Amino acid sequence: MTPDQIIFILTAALIISSALMVVTTRNLIHAALWLVAALFGVAILYAVLNAGFFVVVQVVVYIGAIAILFIFAVMLTRREMRDRGPQLRKNWWLAALLGMLAFSGLAFLLINQADINRSAAVIPAGLDTLGALGAALVSPDLYLLPFEVASILLLAALIGAVYLAATRK
């Protein structure tokens, strides 16, 4: 057991247990807060993967914006702040079965994959991953077009969300 393996296992335990709480807890605000915990665990995984930019973006976008939006939406769509009654459908066991099947299928595929236990590639010395990412996003022969399309998508989503949620006078 090396230190990073220990960190990985602890983080994985955090992610999996919080994710289970997200899908099972009755109180929706708690579900959103557990989602924050799970996403924070994912941010730690990004740190383990040497993707520093993703750590902060994960916190900014997911915790700072998306989780807060969820909490707001829960508060705005609730006459009472407490959730009563079951939050799961009657046939939740079918969903659980499908989830298990999905996981076992994926795990089966993964385990039978060749070279699945490969260790990490060496990051070339002097490679500025942040700079390389920025350059990749704006260079026309790499990913400029997807980047622009994503920005247009965000703009459309912004306008759409404002239009949908605005109160009609």
Next chain:
Amino acid sequence: MSIPLSWFLILSAALFSIGFFGVLARKNAIAILLGIELMLNAVNINLVAFWRYLDPAKMAGQVFAIIVFAVAAAEVAVGLALIVSVYRRRQTVVADEVDLMKW
């Protein structure tokens, strides 16, 4: 770093399945969106792990992950706006009760 790639992939498969369960089993539309967020994060773990394990000099994995971020943000904004809008008209956020289009 001495973690095998499979660990990340298995974790992400587990996270994806949990999110999948949430999407299928939850009544509340917001909770369904929460499940979708978990699934998108599972995908992102995969993408960043592949970037790190295959060829860190190629940025494809990271760029894909960034686009997933953008899509997730857009999806949450529009999805929640829809839910709030539905709630305002029909006073419900239970996905089964929004059934006007169902025959």
Next chain:
Amino acid sequence: MTFWTDPINFIAVWLRGLLTGWGLGVDLANILLALLGIIILIVFAMVLDIILVWIERKVVARFQNRLGPNRIGPFGIFQPFADIVKLVIKEDITPDGADKVVYNIAPVLAATAVIVLWAILPLASTIYGVDLNVALLYLVAAGALGTLSIVMAGWASNNKYALLGAFRMVATMISFEIPMVVVLLIPTIITGTMSVKGITEFQGGGGVWIFILSPLAAVIFIISAIAELGRAPFDLNEAESEIVAGFHIEYTGMKFGWFYASELLHSFTFGGFIAILFFGGYNFFGLEKYPLLGVLIFLAKALFFYWVIMWVKYSMPRIRIDHMLAFCWKFLTPLSFVLLIVTALLNKLLATSNFYLLGMFLANAGIAWATIEILRAYARRQRNPENATQPPPPYREVPEGGDPTPALNLSKGSNPLLGAEIPLPPKCGGSQ
């Protein structure tokens, strides 16, 4: 490397030698040293926080033509300790119906959101926690944690005033984050790095302060920092005359103390960031060669901007929430975008020119002048009686005989958050 030129690293090297001499592995010794460094940094921040309480109280007293604390110790310097004793021995209340776990985590998260910022503050050229290459985004990310703590406190208190305060605060923080992030990009464009240390080094050793290159960016950053901190004139989250104390209304004793302490430390930390990003950080005419002097210079600059934040706080009246959001979305955000575009273009065009500094400064001055002209034209139009807008409707009709509850405007459409209803107490009858 001697003790006087580089004390922290001197001690670190000495300790590492000592620990490895005891037979510990180098990795373990490094981890222990890092933990020690974290603890020392946090203790330093918290001790500073105690002094900040005294400074805050003294300065506000002077602004209000009072003396401030002057009984305990010389100049009342021991007043904060009396405050702490009072906070610690107060009854610790968790309100009925509160969400206990969330309620108790919120103050911890509020303090965390501030203390994590100290990890990237370069106190001197050799004294800093970590030199992140995404430090400016990290600053925004820590702000996100602060927002979360406020939402949690407001929701878990089971109190409508607390919830209102949290809603207002989150609306403010999310809105003002946009001009802030845009303005943070300006030092990034100028220096070509997002590392706080890199930005500081750019401004030292012959470089100029970014304030001179882009004064407008500094002003926008200060404004959005004040909003992010939730201090007056943007202190709608705890507007005492409207919603009593906002999100921390239910907190007593040391839990309130954490909110209070983190607010003060947050202000000081943002003072530090203003100093670093726009005013050279620990650089001061070559004195930064001596790290201990560098720390003093940095703290002095940070205190100065902390004082500026206090100055604004104690001389401005509170702004109404719709005015504040309109100010952000209709004024600050477009202005910062224009500034960003102009800065990016000029930075590329003038990169090799001799007029780089002059050009940048003049561009900023030009944008500022144009902004003021536009505002003046707008004000003139508003003053014109033909275009005068209707006075805002009264907040609520008070029934004859008086209604002792404060008039909260909860009617539909008046809520700036998604324009939807804030959840009111449960109404009778089912849904539909």
